[in-house]
Amino acid sequence: MTAHPRGEAPDPAAEDHEAGEDAAQAADTPGTPDEGDAGSAEGAEGAQDPEQVPGVPAAPALSEAEAELAAQRELRERIEQRKAEKEGPIAAGTKLSGPAADLLAAVRAVESGEKPGTAFFDSPASAPAPRRAAPAAAPTAPAGPSRDPEQPAPAAASPGAAAAVAAVLAGGGAPEALARPAAATLGEGAAQALREDPWQLLSVPGVRPEQADGFARALLGAECGPDDERRTAALVGWLLERAALRGHTALDADEVRTALAGYAVTDPGEAVQHAVDEGVVLVFQDGVDATEPESPEGTEETPEDGTRGDDEPVPVLLGLDRYALAEESLADGLGRLVNSCDKGADWTEAAAAAPSSSAGELIRAAAAAGLVAHSGGEAARAEPAALIAAAHGLGLRVVGTTHSADGRRRLEEAVGDAGSAVTLSALLSGEDGPGRDADGAFALDVLVVLDAPQLDVETAAMLVESLADGTRLVLSGDPGVLGSAGAGRVFADVIAARACPHVVSRTPDPGPIGELVSGIGIGELAQVDAPGREVVIVPVRDAGEAVHRTVQLVADSVPRAIGVPSSDTQVITVGHGGSAGTTALNAALKERLNPGPGRFGGFDPGDRVVHVPAPGRAVPGSVVSADAEGLRLDCAGTPVVVPQDRVETSVRHGWALSAHQAAGMRWPAAVVVLPGDAAQGLSRPWVYTAFSRGERHLSVVHGVDQALPRAVAEVPAQERTTRLRPLLEALPTPDAS
Incomplete structure (x- = not known):
């Protein structure tokens, strides 16, 4: 007799837990x-x-991942160039923009009602390490064995730079093993940077605050203190980087101040101000009507009690520029696709010939909109496959992408000769797919992205940046699965913002496993009959x-x-x-x-x-x-x-x-x-x-x-703090444009 999830189970072992x-x-x-x-x-x-x-x-061949990283760097340069070419301050879905003093004034007004104070340290903190220029895009990898790329980070520093860093680390009692990653992260001037600001060691992956504090104390002696501006700025950046590992693209300012207090920072509010002033983090105030005129001083006219006038608190978020740039670029790009859709071919017959009602609904939605969201389980993957086949039959240039090679294989089996299936990484790298035109856009009319919950915000921004006006984008996935390994919740934010038509599949997953998983999706761990x-x-x-x-x-x-x-x-x-x-x-x-x-x-x-x-x-x-x-x-x-x-x-x-x-x-x-x-x-x-x-x-x-049924019933997905949803909600609709 087959046991079931709600059957008896022994008491859990009392062991230390390291997972999560x-x-x-x-x-x-x-x-x-x-x-x-x-x-x-x-x-x-x-x-x-x-x-x-x-x-x-002869020479090592470039791998798929190397080519992907090079293409991503090129696209980042293009995005940053676009941002630089814009005149005036960048609103980014918020009115908190412009000079750092204006940003600080807004933070103080919202958080405490006080006006910004003067600097509270005699000597200024060292500025963050300068960003290094991204290299040009690498060519597509030739045939043959591919080589694993370096970590997607700056190129390895010279042996001399690593040796100089090792000497500084030795003086501070830090392990020599950190020399190469520190030199790669901070650049050729890493040794001098660490002498001037030992807490920059926190930018090296794996280094924790207590380790950086010990290194700083060894180098600075009596000059070292918990409220050192260099320390507090580095801590703010580290907290945001750690949050990104948990999927957040931003954090509430209150959370950052609370965390700083836990690291013995005497005045967390002033520490946040300084970090914003130094450009370590950006500050955002989402949910405020961006169409309202700005105050003469360029700051938000926020009441001193921190509300909008209707007793609703104004959210103040802190974020790293890389994720802010990605979310802003992604929102702009999605808005561009929504507003540039040309209905073109007649999809009526293709929708009528669809293998299921849900597939027909998806085809009709794609015919009328430049951006479409589609959600469903494993069996529902047949519906985007039917869309790919329909677009191919209409003579359109269409590609379906997946998160993994296994997903690509399954999609290829579903579409047969009626379309193309590639992994998303291969598409971005140029190793597979239609390639790019002179403007860097994919030669596509329709792009269908399966496994969309696995899209992090930076990858999604690069993908959308590569789509020409008029291209249809369909994001398809199972909203019940774990989110992306990178920061952001692109698929969930697009659906929550109601930025486009959303087709919900009515195709259930078959069999006992499908029945069990469907119940888990709604919070129920039900017994299932499994005769086989x-x-x-x-x-x-x-x-x-x-x-x-x-x-x-x-x-x-x-x-x-x-x-x-x-x-x-x-x-x-x-x-x-x-x-x-x-x-x-x-x-x-x-x-x-x-x-x-x-x-x-x-x-x-x-x-x-x-x-x-x-x-x-x-x-x-x-x-x-x-x-x-x-x-x-x-x-x-x-x-x-x-x-x-x-x-x-x-x-x-x-x-x-x-x-x-x-x-x-x-x-x-x-x-x-x-x-x-x-x-x-x-x-x-x-x-x-x-x-x-x-x-x-x-x-x-x-x-x-009982931890299993309790987790299914009571522990939903961990909420991620992101800014994409309000940015999408602020975009003009096609009718309004």
Whole structure:
């Protein structure tokens, strides 16, 4: 008899918890080292009685990611040039613009009613490190093995610069290992910059405030204090960068001040003022009617009690310029598409011939609008595929994009010869797709973006910037899955702003897994009938047993009882750390499925891996060999060479993944591991995403007791603070234009 999610489960193990969606998301990015591949292999051997588990079974070539990054840099330059060419202050959906003094006055008026004070330190803080010019776009990668790119950051600094930084770090007691990343982040003048402002060390990924404080104390001695302007400015920037890792493009000013107080800053309000004055962060006041005339001084006429006059508080947000620029550019670009749509061809017959009513509705919406949102589950992916086929039949230039190579394969199967399917990264890099014209725009009439919830704001801005006037853009995805690994919530903001027609699919996901996942989407963890053992629950008492049962399922039970081989079964768990995280599970699975000494930096030929060439992109593959050039992988038939110095930060074993890494991909069978110490990392979107990765079979290794139904019912998606929705709501409609 098949167990169900609401069946009995043992008490959760009392273990330290290291996972959680924020930690998992941050750890999915390259540059965040894993805890290592060593871990307990407990339970990797020995057969379990099948009755105990009911029903279970010449020059280096440029890679796709390198070309993508180069194209993104070129587009950033174009966006920044556009901004610079605008006359006067940039409103950006807010009237808080212009000189820094005006911005500060607005902040004070809104936050406390006081007028801005004078500087409260005798010596000015060092200005932020200057931005480096972006290199020109790289050519499309030639055929042949691709090389893993450097971290999407400034080019590596010279050996001399790294050596100079190492000397400064040594003087401050900081590890020499930070020399290269610090030099790469701060540029050739990094050593001098750190001498003058030791807290710039906070801009190096992985450095925390207490570490930067210790470094500063060692260098500055008595001159160092918690209210040093250099320290407070660096802390504000660090807080915003950390928020971006959690998906926020901005933070409420109150939250920033509260966080600063937690780091012993005496006057957080003055610290925020100084950070704005120095250009470390920007300040925004969204939700205020931008059509109202500005006051003579150029500041917002906000009452001193911080309200708009109708007793509604005025939100004051702080943000980094990179995300502000991306959201403003994206809003402008989406508005341009909405207002430049030319109905052109007659789509009537194509809509009438659609395979379903929802597909017909989507085709009609795309015929009439330049921007369309479409939402639905896995089965609903057939509807954008039908749209692609219809546009192709009308002679239009149409492309469908997906988040992963697996998604592209599934889309190709759906559209057949009636359209083109590419990954979004390949489209942006120019490796695949229609290419760009002389103005940098894609040669397209219709672009359909599947897996739209995985779009972060910077990628979306670059994509929309590449679309010519009149191009139709369709954003399609499942709103129940986890959001993007990068900052922003583009798909949700477009829908919430009602910026375009929104087609909601009426096509349900079939079978017991589809029924289970559909219930999770509305907050219900219902029992489902699974006569074919499509859904099986495996209760466990603790993390050790969870690892043991997981290995048993992948290596024996699922292949034997369900007929899905180990190579087609994916393990998904809450995070990389913990006693049953990806690190421990991968170690146990490797010992059982592909034992070896790990002679290639911890890897052996035949190891199942996931390659992370850039933040938010996880590419499954397998190890082929290694040589002087690096680790050689086979990623879905594409040979990839990862340089030796990038292996540790961009390649992980891949038998077990986090849910963020698994988003946008599906496997014939999925084993979701929920040890007791994972309870606090569960949420409805996490469960929805993890449980929906299996096409034919889902096993749940269940050790969280009632935390699972409670997470589904009571823990919705974490809200992200973004500015895109109010920016879109402020755009003129086609009728108004």
